Amino acid sequence: MNAVHKKRLIIVIVGVAVFSAAAALVLYALNENINLFYSPTQVAEGEAPVNKRIRVGGMVAEGSVEREPDSLKIQFTVTDYENSLIVHYDRVLPDLFREGQGIVATGKLDDKGRFQASEVLAKHDENYMPPEVSDMLKKQGANASEAAPKL
Amino acid sequence: MWTWFHKLSSPKWFYQISGRWLPWIACAAVLFLTAGLIMALAYAPADYQQGNSFRIMYIHVPSAILAQSCYMMMAVAGGIVLIWRIKLAEMALKCIAPFGASITFLALVTGGIWGYPTWGTWWVWDARGTSMLILLFLYFGVIALQSAISTASGAARAGSLLALVGLVNIPIIKYSVEWWNTLHQPATFKLTEKPSMPVEMWSPLLVMVIAFYLVFGVVLILRLRNEILEREHKTNWVRKLIETPIESSTTSVEKTSATKRGA
Numbered sequence: 001m002n003a004v005h006k007k008r009l010i011i012v013i014v015g016v017a018v019f020s021a022a023a024a025l026v027l028y029a030l031n032e033n034i035n036l037f038y039s040p041t042q043v044a045e046g047e048a049p050v051n052k053r054i055r056v057g058g059m060v061a062e063g064s065v066e067r068e069p070d071s072l073k074i075q076f077t078v079t080d081y082e083n084s085l086i087v088h089y090d091r092v093l094p095d096l097f098r099e100g101q102g103i104v105a106t107g108k109l110d111d112k113g114r115f116q117a118s119e120v121l122a123k124h125d126e127n128y129m130p131p132e133v134s135d136m137l138k139k140q141g142a143n144a145s146e147a148a149p150k151l
Numbered sequence: 152m153w154t155w156f157h158k159l160s161s162p163k164w165f166y167q168i169s170g171r172w173l174p175w176i177a178c179a180a181v182l183f184l185t186a187g188l189i190m191a192l193a194y195a196p197a198d199y200q201q202g203n204s205f206r207i208m209y210i211h212v213p214s215a216i217l218a219q220s221c222y223m224m225m226a227v228a229g230g231i232v233l234i235w236r237i238k239l240a241e242m243a244l245k246c247i248a249p250f251g252a253s254i255t256f257l258a259l260v261t262g263g264i265w266g267y268p269t270w271g272t273w274w275v276w277d278a279r280g281t282s283m284l285i286l287l288f289l290y291f292g293v294i295a296l297q298s299a300i301s302t303a304s305g306a307a308r309a310g311s312l313l314a315l316v317g318l319v320n321i322p323i324i325k326y327s328v329e330w331w332n333t334l335h336q337p338a339t340f341k342l343t344e345k346p347s348m349p350v351e352m353w354s355p356l357l358v359m360v361i362a363f364y365l366v367f368g369v370v371l372i373l374r375l376r377n378e379i380l381e382r383e384h385k386t387n388w389v390r391k392l393i394e395t396p397i398e399s400s401t402t403s404v405e406k407t408s409a410t411k412r413g414a
Binding site: 012015016019023057104126 | 196197198199200201205230233234235268269270271272275276277278315316318319323330331332333334336337338339347348349351352
């Protein structure tokens with residue numbers, strides 16, 4: 001490797017490093033805006049704006065889903081196992097929606113601290129398994145979603 | 152080591168050696184792709200939660216992995232172009248970009264098809280999806296920049312610069328699901344932990360990933376050989392190759408290129 005090549009190599013490496021550092025700083029500064037949703041804890045701490053379109057994400061708390069018998073209206077609690085938030089919704093839910101499932105809801109936080117959702121998306125986790133294995137885990141008392149309450 | 156490096160970077164040497172590799176790689180690609188698809192569709196069990204729709208993973212994940220690997224290879228070729236001005240790297244840069252763009256597009260489309268039944272939406276502007284879309288635009292940028300400049304080496308240098316600048320996007324794609332809240336789930340496979348997926352689900356995936364890399368190898372070699380013939384058409388060895396009657400060992404690509412040049 002001669003001197004010219006060495007010089008060019010250093011320029012390329014320094015260039016990529018400087019550009020990466022700049023990108024890292026920009027992303028760090030924009031951190032809050034890149035997050036897709038607020039967690040219930042962030043809402044409880046007052047980080048989420050009231051009456052503005054935001055997204056909230058968390059797990060649907062076990063036993064919290066209440067449906068109205070003659071309409072699509074539904075109410076459930078979203079939790080991150082520290083804080084929770086009541087969500088109201090009246091449209092069609094995705095197939096994966098169930099208790100213990102991760103969801104991301106779009107909507108507005110009202111003055112009473114409830115979340116009026118206009119869209120609910122299901123978030124699935126990184127665990128995959130055949131149905132038989134999941135049944136077995138349930139029998140053992142360790143529900144698949146409880147085994148990995150990650151969001 | 153440097154003599155090997157220079158030997159590898161000679162278009163003539165690459166043309167000859169790749170002609171010998173090509174049939175083997177092509178056979179392996181077909182074999183792995185067939186085996187992978189059969190395993191993915193018949194052997195892998197359905198998911199406890201997503202049912203059969205999770206099977207699109209066997210296309211989505213390999214294409215997403217390959218999209219990022221292609222970009223890294225393109226950036227490495229770009230670095231070689233800028234530092235050593237090696238012709239073969241210039242050609243590689245030009246040949247990888249369109250394949251990378253297509254495979255990124257495939258990853259985005261299959262992601263949407265998977266997302267609709269599982270998430271309830273085709274597309275969401277989360278960090279993973281958006282950074283992947285930026286990757287697609289980076290590929291488009293490299294292609295556009297190269298076709299905008301008329302001299303081959305100037306085009307390659309401009310493309311290399313963009314490819315290197317865009318390299319910063321690769322770790323962002325990889326870690327987007329950990330650094331930020333996203334709708335996309337975190338990685339199932341980690342180097343340090345056991346995969347959170349049983350072996351009968353991840354083995355077809357592994358086969359498909361290898362198959363995708365092999366297909367990439369075949370496409371890259373075919374494109375590179377064409378590019379070499381075009382760029383080197385004034386050299387003696389290419390003229391000789393065109394004038395001599397086509398031997399039985401030559402591939403169809405050579406034949407078409409050869410007839411094109413001859414006409």
